[in-house]
Amino acid sequence: MSSLRLLAAIPFPFKPLRLFHGAQPLTVRPGHTAALHFPGFLLWCKVIVIAAGWLAASGEVIRMDSALPTTQSKSSETGASRRETVTITDNRTGKSYELPITHDTIRAMDLRQIKVHPEDFGLISYDPAYNNTASCISRITYIDGDKGILRYRGYSIEELAEKSTYLETAYLLLRGELPTAAQLKDWQYNVTHHTFIHESIKKFLDGFHYDAHPMGMVISTIAALSTFYNDAKDIFNEESRRKQTYRLVGKMPTIAAFAYRHTLGMPYVYPDNDLSYPGNFLNMLFRTSETRYRPNPTLERALDILFILHADHEQNCSTNTVRGVGSSHVDPYSATAAAIAALYGPLHGGANEEVVRMLHEIGSVQKVPEFIKRVKAGETKLMGFGHRVYKNYDPRARIIKRVAYEVFDLMGKNPLLEIALECERIALEDEYFVKRKLYPNVDFYTGLIYQSMGFPTTMFPVLFAIPRMSGWIAQWEELLLDAEQKIARPRQIYLGYDTRSYAPIEQRL
Numbered sequence: 342m343s344s345l346r347l348l349a350a351i352p353f354p355f356k357p358l359r360l361f362h363g364a365q366p367l368t369v370r371p372g373h374t375a376a377l378h379f380p381g382f383l384l385w386c387k388v389i390v391i392a393a394g395w396l397a398a399s400g401e402v403i404r405m406d407s408a409l410p411t412t413q414s415k416s417s418e419t420g421a422s423r424r425e426t427v428t429i430t431d432n433r434t435g436k437s438y439e440l441p442i443t444h445d446t447i448r449a450m451d452l453r454q455i456k457v458h459p460e461d462f463g464l465i466s467y468d469p470a471y472n473n474t475a476s477c478i479s480r481i482t483y484i485d486g487d488k489g490i491l492r493y494r495g496y497s498i499e500e501l502a503e504k505s506t507y508l509e510t511a512y513l514l515l516r517g518e519l520p521t522a523a524q525l526k527d528w529q530y531n532v533t534h535h536t537f538i539h540e541s542i543k544k545f546l547d548g549f550h551y552d553a554h555p556m557g558m559v560i561s562t563i564a565a566l567s568t569f570y571n572d573a574k575d576i577f578n579e580e581s582r583r584k585q586t587y588r589l590v591g592k593m594p595t596i597a598a599f600a601y602r603h604t605l606g607m608p609y610v611y612p613d614n615d616l617s618y619p620g621n622f623l624n625m626l627f628r629t630s631e632t633r634y635r636p637n638p639t640l641e642r643a644l645d646i647l648f649i650l651h652a653d654h655e656q657n658c659s660t661n662t663v664r665g666v667g668s669s670h671v672d673p674y675s676a677t678a679a680a681i682a683a684l685y686g687p688l689h690g691g692a693n694e695e696v697v698r699m700l701h702e703i704g705s706v707q708k709v710p711e712f713i714k715r716v717k718a719g720e721t722k723l724m725g726f727g728h729r730v731y732k733n734y735d736p737r738a739r740i741i742k743r744v745a746y747e748v749f750d751l752m753g754k755n756p757l758l759e760i761a762l763e764c765e766r767i768a769l770e771d772e773y774f775v776k777r778k779l780y781p782n783v784d785f786y787t788g789l790i791y792q793s794m795g796f797p798t799t800m801f802p803v804l805f806a807i808p809r810m811s812g813w814i815a816q817w818e819e820l821l822l823d824a825e826q827k828i829a830r831p832r833q834i835y836l837g838y839d840t841r842s843y844a845p846i847e848q849r850l
């Protein structure tokens with residue numbers, strides 16, 4: 342590594358920083374180089390160089406002893422002789438501070454010792470949108486954005502997509518290990534036996550307008566579940582958490598399907614416990630007059646794979662939200678409803694809906710170059726392209742492209758596919774996209790698959806939210822059990838007015 346990199350580790354989400362929705366704080370990646378340079382680090386380097394001579398004379402170095410937990414520490418790989426610290430010199434005072442580095446990370450709280458006067462607050466770091474700030478230590482999902490790697494609990498997404506099922510993967514995310522046959526049977530039984538919803542929920546679903554967006558209905562309904570299950574407030578009780586997990590994972594497809602049926606004015610279809618998780622979801626969505634719905638196995642498996650791919654994605658916007666809201670110790674229904682709301686946005690889980698709208702707007706393959714020109718001029722975005730973390734390719738997008746062709750073979754080719762392929766072809770060659778490392782993300786092809794499967798565009802973000810529920814709960818539980826975490830409370834840099842006197846209204850101009 343040619344230059345030292347820093348990551349501001351903070352003991353709970355948002356703590357010393359401004360809170361920005363749309364933010365994606367990074368998880369500490371054991372043994373991996375921190376992805377982005379700490380804001381102001383270059384300034385620190387300059388400070389160190391300028392002060393070097395002076396330092397030799399003064400020689401005062403204040404050592405901190407607040408390293409992160411050292412499991413899987415990088416120092417063990419790199420030899421004992423290297424000092425895993427960074428020295429920062431404050432040119433205002435000439436003092437130097439030696440901060441511990443663990444996992445290529447310094448603790449943001451270590452900066453607070455750096456002050457001119459003893460009564461000063463001390464230095465804080467500024468990182469809008471969490472470009473270079475880890476908000477937690479996590480053991481759930483690992484991403485190497487440069488190499489295009491995604492792993493759940495150590496298992497590659499490619500292997501899980503090929504060999505696992507969504508429910509098995511959800512178990513892995515939640516419990517940390519793949520289940521034994523008996524554990525899987527028990528887990529499937531419990532999820533399946535929590536798919537029904539209280540009849541009163543149907544009543545307030547009926548209250549939504551006929552053209553209500555299903556994502557809005559799902560957010561509200563999940564939030565409302567907290568009023569049905571008072572035991573959910575007992576968040577430090579493992580049994581209670583387990584029960585709410587069955588309910589949330591089990592009821593998500595039911596609520597999503599009911600929201601969809603409501604928009605069509607069709608009667609709700611109750612869960613069929615003999616079907617698989619995705620098969621039952623298709624049943625509740627599409628069953629009409631048949632006595633027994635039998636899902637098409639290709640579509641059932643395609644949906645299951647899509648669910649696996651969407652199950653977790655470390656500290657993205659919605660996961661950051663579930664952790665932030667959960668840090669106030671609210672019940673999991675309220676916390677996950679907030680996460681669904683975060684996912685709804687067009688820059689996050691709402692992007693799949695926007696991709697299809699964009700492809701319709703482009704209209705034909707011939708018009709793609711003209712559209713790309715507009716993107717490059719900054720007039721619009723190429724939706725489904727770009728990612729905060731993936732700067733090479735999104736491994737999920739590759740798998741999805743393959744699944745797309747399997748669905749098209751069965752359902753017929755989506756007419757928008759040619760336009761999508763042309764956008765991808767031009768963008769992958771064009772300097773604008775290459776320079777900015779913009780590649781198709783998970784949402785670029787999912788919309789086309791969902792459309793071919795018969796879903797209206799408004800259901801696309803809902804299809805994302807259903808499987809992400811398991812990831813959100815895993816992250817929420819990890820937060821609750823992490824002794825270092827506290828209520829999420831960022832700092833700010835106040836640049837508003839200093840004190841002013843109140844003027845009576847008649848004196849105001």
Ligand code: ACO
Pocket residue numbers: 657687688689690692716721722723724725726727728729730777779782783784
């Ligand atoms: N089309 C055109 N230009 C883009 C795009 C895009 N889709 N994405 C990023 N850029 C440009 C930006 O304008 C910026 O250019 P500049 O350096 O000249 O100012 C540069 O690439 C870097 O982009 P940022 O906005 O800094 O990247 P950031 O990491 O903040 O944003 C995001 C990531 C939100 C995903 C962005 O790429 C985007 O808006 N993509 C389109 C929406 C989308 O597909 N979202 C789904 C993401 S996956 C998910 O959440 C499930």
